[in-house]
Amino acid sequence: MINRRHFFKSSALAALPMALPLLPNLAGAMPAANVPPMGKTVKFFGDGEMFEPGDYIQLLQEIHAANPITKDRYGSGGAVEALEKKFATITGKQKAVYMASGTMANQLAIAALSGEKSKVFVQDTSHVFRDEADAAQSIFNKRLVPLAPGQAYFTAAQLQEAIESLPEQEVFSTGIGAVSIENPVRRSQGQMMPIGEIEKVSSYCKSKGIKLHLDGARIYSASAWSGVPIAKYAAHFDTVYISLYKYLGASAGAILCGDKALIDGMQHLMKVHGGSMYGNWTNAAMALHRLDGVEQRMKEAKLRGEEVFVGLNKIDGIKVHLLKEGTNIYVLELSKNIDGKKLQASLNTKHNIRIGMPDKTNKVHLSVNETLLYHPASNVINSFKQSI
Ligand SMILES: Cc1ncc(COP(=O)(O)O)c(C=O)c1O
The missing domain is CATH 3.90.1150.10 (Aspartate Aminotransferase, domain 1)
Incomplete structure (x- = not known):
């Protein structure tokens, strides 16, 4: 307008x-x-x-006129539930949960996947390592281990070397909680990790019982440019986060997908960390609408x-x-x-x-x-x- x-x-x-x-x-x-x-x-x-307020309101009204939007209450029901179901199907995961931000989705996923184990391997250039205010270290008691400085991604061989050299480098073993991969990588001008390398990392992690998280804030961009479907990327990870505002038009929000047991635990964690919000339908309805096509x-x-x-x-x-x-x-x-x-x-x-x-x-x-x-x-x- x-x-x-x-x-x-x-x-x-x-x-x-x-x-x-x-x-x-x-x-x-x-x-x-x-x-x-x-x-x-x-x-x-x-x-x-990314809509200006007037355009956002107008589009929401059009969406509502075509098919009335139903509201959620603390993320339960309405447009939020519909969005969660859609993303569970898209990613091929058992369940999905709406969250206030991608930062929260990354942090809670990594914390839940790694449990008591403290080490989490990440790209040096990743949002988790550089742009989340040291939340993993200061709130979740994780020690992020950054790999491949200056590079968009680490290879499976680099990850394996870093993990297998630990016993020589450290006396007390604290356990490896998870590996987190951002794809594509914002700090590397959107460069992506090739699917072949993801496959190698994923099969190595599986062989060692290490959980894998995808910061897929922009996974739709990776998919459009690589031709690899979203579900194919998601299949290699235990948890997948996707942004709702980077290309889905919402004014904020994130979705986290994974196994039912892990996702069911998220409402409690979100509340504890102050991220459980009363109404989320304005973001969910917009993302749901823009997801089509x-x-x-x-x-x-x-x-x-x-x-x-x-x-x-x-x-x-x-x-x-x-x-x-x-x-x-x-x-x-x-x-x-x-x-x-x-x-x-x-x-x-x-x-x-x-x-x-x-x-x-x-x-x-x-x-x-x-x-x-x-x-x-x-x-x-x-x-x-x-x-x-
Ligand atoms: C790769 C990546 N991960 C996570 C986030 C965090 O998203 P949010 O702004 O919703 O916390 C961003 C935001 O820019 C991002 O670029």
Whole structure:
């Protein structure tokens, strides 16, 4: 709504308020203006559409009008229960539980999987190790052991070496509680761990009786870019967390999937840690709605991105490339004679396309997400050409 309003204000159509029902036709017929359909914004950052409040409320109302939303009470019943059932099916796990945040899902899963054992192996670059305020150490009495510094992931061989060298390196054995894998990895620009390596880690862990957790906040991005189905990833892990706000449109929230016994214990842990919230249906209803077709939209966004980048790579002074083992984050390199700041401002103000500010070396990351589906590829390519 907000974008549309902005579009009306800034276009000749502002003079024609009574002609609103004709808007799509009029907009389509406008000659060389390169005005995006419905004024929706392409955002080359983030993993999906993140709604502004007005749009969020409007979409919830549409969802409610089509099929009344039922509320939960402390996560029990209503849209929350429906969402949990859907995710249990998607991941092939016995049960799923809605949680207030991904941080809580990671921490409670790791704590429950490892029980009294204190060591938990993680990627050095992982959210669990770097971005969860040392919760594992300070609240859950875990000692996180970081592997593969600076790398997106550790290999099965590195994990095995780290575990098998422990008796030489430490006198008192405290037991290995769990291994946690983030995939794809936020701090490594969305690079992913190949499924072959996950399979090796998982079979090693099984052979040693070590539990495995997946921080799959963005597992849908991994799946769209690798072609590996969500259930195939999930099958290798005891617990799987998936974010509800990165590409499912909710304003917050997480889902944790696993065995019934483990998931049944979560309501108590959530309450103890202050994360049991009275009403959660606004997030659950949105995620439930946006879950329908999300895999298809992400696949289409990937293809649209590829089409756009082929076009951009034909422009003098522009290079776009995918990172090795990358997902939806690409690197845009501009030659020195292109003013990155001006390009960014022109795309924003004249073409309704947002990119980050290029750095000192004139490079910026472009994240592909479903907002790219709002404009035809030719439109995005022309917008870059005109802005340069
Ligand atoms: C990989 C990863 N794991 C976990 C989280 C935590 O999610 P939340 O913000 O819901 O606590 C994030 C959030 O950015 C993340 O990127």
